[in-house]
Amino acid sequence: MPASDFEHVFQPGEGAWTLLLLHGTGGDQNDLVPLGRQLAPGANLLSPRGKVLENGVSPRFFRRLAIGQLDIPDLIERTDELAAWVGEAAAEYSLDPGRIVALGLSNGANIAVSLLFRHPELLAGAGLLRPMLPYDPPEGLDLSGRPVLIAAGGRDPYVPASESVSLGKVLEAGGAEVTTHLNPEAGHGLTEGDLVETSRWITALLA
Numbered sequence: 246m247p248a249s250d251f252e253h254v255f256q257p258g259e260g261a262w263t264l265l266l267l268h269g270t271g272g273d274q275n276d277l278v279p280l281g282r283q284l285a286p287g288a289n290l291l292s293p294r295g296k297v298l299e300n301g302v303s304p305r306f307f308r309r310l311a312i313g314q315l316d317i318p319d320l321i322e323r324t325d326e327l328a329a330w331v332g333e334a335a336a337e338y339s340l341d342p343g344r345i346v347a348l349g350l351s352n353g354a355n356i357a358v359s360l361l362f363r364h365p366e367l368l369a370g371a372g373l374l375r376p377m378l379p380y381d382p383p384e385g386l387d388l389s390g391r392p393v394l395i396a397a398g399g400r401d402p403y404v405p406a407s408e409s410v411s412l413g414k415v416l417e418a419g420g421a422e423v424t425t426h427l428n429p430e431a432g433h434g435l436t437e438g439d440l441v442e443t444s445r446w447i448t449a450l451l452a
Contacts, residue, residue: 251293251330254278255338258289262344262451265331265368266292267353269375271303280440281348284447289340293330295352296323306356312403315355317380324359328367346450347371348443351403351433355379358412361388361421370450372396372443375433377404378412382419389420394446396439398431 254274264285266277274294281290295306297319307323308316335342347368349357354376360367362382370392393416397409406427413423426442 250333251296251327253291253293253334255292255334256282256290257338258285258287260287260289260451261341262287262346263289263291263335263340264447265345265347265357266290267306267347267349267357268292268295268304269351269353270299270305272350272353273304277348277350277353284348284440284444285451288451289338291331291334291338291340291345293327305352307352313377315379320356320359320379321363324356324363327356328360328364331367342367344369346447348374348447349376350374350435351376361391361393361416362386365391365419370394372446373409373412374435374439374443375401375404375409376412377408378415382415386419388416391421392424392446392450393421394424394426394443396426396435396443397428398433398436399427399429400431401433403433 264281266281268276274292295304297305299305307320347357354373357371372394374396395409395413397406399406413425417423
């Protein structure tokens with residue numbers, strides 16, 4: 246599967262780390278690139294565009310049946326497709342496969358969770374902005390030592406904070422080193438506090 250199979254942006258960096266940027270619903274391959282460059286000035290940036298169009302216009306990484314109700318078979322199929330593509334892109338761009346960190350927002354965060362569940366060897370860590378627990382993890386999930394950031398909003402109308410907390414417990418049970426940032430006043434949109442905490446987390450991880 247060539248890297249061209251996903252429309253994407255690749256920006257080389259000066260270091261060995263790569264940020265895999267996974268946009269939210271209605272975004273595209275360009276959306277998170279400025280944020281990625283701000284958060285990790287020296288990293289490679291790899292940003293694919295989701296292939297699903299909701300209502301024919303809004304790109305997503307997988308289908309949903311309704312808000313908060315995910316199409317799990319489609320999510321699993323597209324997770325595997327994305328994982329294969331990331332591996333091919335890493336080879337094409339000569340990226341270190343052991344230093345790829347996902348940064349996902351909403352829909353992108355949920356497919357990042359699915360990558361952790363189904364292809365834990367693919368990611369060295371994951372920053373999950375407004376994620377939910379999409380489905381139960383596989384038995385024997387081993388995320389030992391992998392750092393994961395969860396940023397949740399207490400007034401998020403799409404993802405209850407309790408869902409993000411449940412996800413954190415599942416990831417911790419799998420051995421991940423989870424950092425949770427819960428802003429009780431925040432909704433689904435990112436806040437300055439989210440960006441500060443994400444910057445701190447990424448800086449420490451990539452140091």
